[in-house]
Amino acid sequence: MTEKQTQNVELTPVEEVYAKRKKIFPRQVTGMFATLRFSGVLILLGVYYFGPLIQWDNRQAILFDLPARKFYIFDWIFWPQDFIYLAALLIIAAIALFLVTALAGRVWCGYACPQTVWTEAFLWIERKVEGSRAKQIKLEKAGWSWDKFRLKFTKHFLWLALSFITGFVFVGWFTPINELMDRTISFELGPWEAFWIFFYGFATYGNAGWMREQVCLYMCPYARFQAAMFDKNTLVISYDEKRGEPRGSRKKGSDYVKDGKGACVDCSLCVQVCPTGIDIRDGLQYQCIGCAACVDVCNEVMDKMGYEPNLVSYTTENALSGKKESLFRPRVIVYVILLSAISVALFASIAQRIPLGVDVIRDRNSLYRETDEGMIENVYTLKIMNMDLNDHRYSLAVGGVEGLTVKKPKKGILVDAGTVLNYPIRVQVDPDKLKTSSTELTFYLNAIDNDKLSIEVDGRFLGPVYK
Amino acid sequence: MSENKNVVPKVQRVIAILWPSFIISGIATILFFTAFDPNEIIGCVGGWDISRMGYYSIGFFLFWLLTSVNSALTCYFLKPCAANQKN
Numbered sequence: 092m093t094e095k096q097t098q099n100v101e102l103t104p105v106e107e108v109y110a111k112r113k114k115i116f117p118r119q120v121t122g123m124f125a126t127l128r129f130s131g132v133l134i135l136l137g138v139y140y141f142g143p144l145i146q147w148d149n150r151q152a153i154l155f156d157l158p159a160r161k162f163y164i165f166d167w168i169f170w171p172q173d174f175i176y177l178a179a180l181l182i183i184a185a186i187a188l189f190l191v192t193a194l195a196g197r198v199w200c201g202y203a204c205p206q207t208v209w210t211e212a213f214l215w216i217e218r219k220v221e222g223s224r225a226k227q228i229k230l231e232k233a234g235w236s237w238d239k240f241r242l243k244f245t246k247h248f249l250w251l252a253l254s255f256i257t258g259f260v261f262v263g264w265f266t267p268i269n270e271l272m273d274r275t276i277s278f279e280l281g282p283w284e285a286f287w288i289f290f291y292g293f294a295t296y297g298n299a300g301w302m303r304e305q306v307c308l309y310m311c312p313y314a315r316f317q318a319a320m321f322d323k324n325t326l327v328i329s330y331d332e333k334r335g336e337p338r339g340s341r342k343k344g345s346d347y348v349k350d351g352k353g354a355c356v357d358c359s360l361c362v363q364v365c366p367t368g369i370d371i372r373d374g375l376q377y378q379c380i381g382c383a384a385c386v387d388v389c390n391e392v393m394d395k396m397g398y399e400p401n402l403v404s405y406t407t408e409n410a411l412s413g414k415k416e417s418l419f420r421p422r423v424i425v426y427v428i429l430l431s432a433i434s435v436a437l438f439a440s441i442a443q444r445i446p447l448g449v450d451v452i453r454d455r456n457s458l459y460r461e462t463d464e465g466m467i468e469n470v471y472t473l474k475i476m477n478m479d480l481n482d483h484r485y486s487l488a489v490g491g492v493e494g495l496t497v498k499k500p501k502k503g504i505l506v507d508a509g510t511v512l513n514y515p516i517r518v519q520v521d522p523d524k525l526k527t528s529s530t531e532l533t534f535y536l537n538a539i540d541n542d543k544l545s546i547e548v549d550g551r552f553l554g555p556v557y558k
Numbered sequence: 559m560s561e562n563k564n565v566v567p568k569v570q571r572v573i574a575i576l577w578p579s580f581i582i583s584g585i586a587t588i589l590f591f592t593a594f595d596p597n598e599i600i601g602c603v604g605g606w607d608i609s610r611m612g613y614y615s616i617g618f619f620l621f622w623l624l625t626s627v628n629s630a631l632t633c634y635f636l637k638p639c640a641a642n643q644k645n
Binding site: 281309 | 570573577581592593595609610611612614615
């Protein structure tokens, strides 16, 4: 069966996870955008699979160590207290997505979304095993035979293998991957690690192997609201209807203008390459993920026919209708300002971050105690977090009430790198100096070997008031 | 009845319940365990002797259960009352 014959083959719709659906067999495509997407997929998969293997100071360079509740990113260590940075990072990512969408449409969907990236990888395996689109369709329609079983088995085996490697690496971003590897080889995986490897593996297999475009059509929240971010100056995939219609087949070299035809030769290749199975000639649809496969394939056809390229192209609504295009629209300016402001604030605050934290926790059992000498005593626990990469000794000082005394070690309080120390202290005050029953104290903590590592925290001192 | 195009297939309804709750329970798990360390909670109120990963996972599934119940109830109450009476 040739490509030409298979293009209109109607497969019976099958009830699948979401809806009755005709299985889509995207045809392989070559061209500028296909090369761009392929390189993008390679780079992103490379970062994903090899990122956890990078070493830094004898540890994993990037490790979101959930079991230890610490995030390592090269020389930075983030603690749960630094959640604000993560929140800021997510806000930056969201605004960047809005900006890119306003400017260039769904480039995220077409090139960088994990759903696209893994679907591409799975399609690649499928093509290597089952052959071209025509062969895949033929195989799908054929009855069960040894050959069909062998091909399907190989494909699913390879898909599952890739899926479980993906699941393994996923867990490797969150727990040290070298130890995870050792435990996997010796069959000593913890139950939860094993669970998440399989969970993520099956999700990959299901999403990239079976669900594919259904994830974009039905499950993706972004696909539903992205139209709100589009305007007439947004780059979208469009078919030049004025130039293309009326479409129709013709003899090569014939003068189509004289025959009353448009430039579209109705070869239906744009439909065959579409990963979501739409016809771009029907206009912009929410199913279009902006992958530009139809642009590539149509330009190839236009080239063969000796016509001008870009019958289907990446362009804006304004350009298509001959209006003036503008890059700096109010929404773009607002996104850029927000994006730069939050990014600058985030990096400035990370650069100035002091890797030291103190929580002052009052003793829960008693409000205050009177000592034999007639002093009022409050007991606190200092929770000292050394978030630095080195051990430090800290000197402690307390202020707020005249003549208060505090017992403290002469050499300072030693806290090992990356640990939390609970340190109890007693503060004593002469009751005559207390003006109210609750007085504010300030606790100063200072690294003895580094002046920059200093911090002050407020606490309350409770006592009786004799008037 | 099944010929009616407006009838949503059952699978789709089930996923419409499970999928949004999955997303929200993921966010809830991150927020909850950023604020609270499971090991410290165990220190205060007691609990099983399992790893933090275990508590994160159990927490995630508990959140998923709660958010699914929420979505399911929304689905249930969306059903018109008249249609209910016919059954």
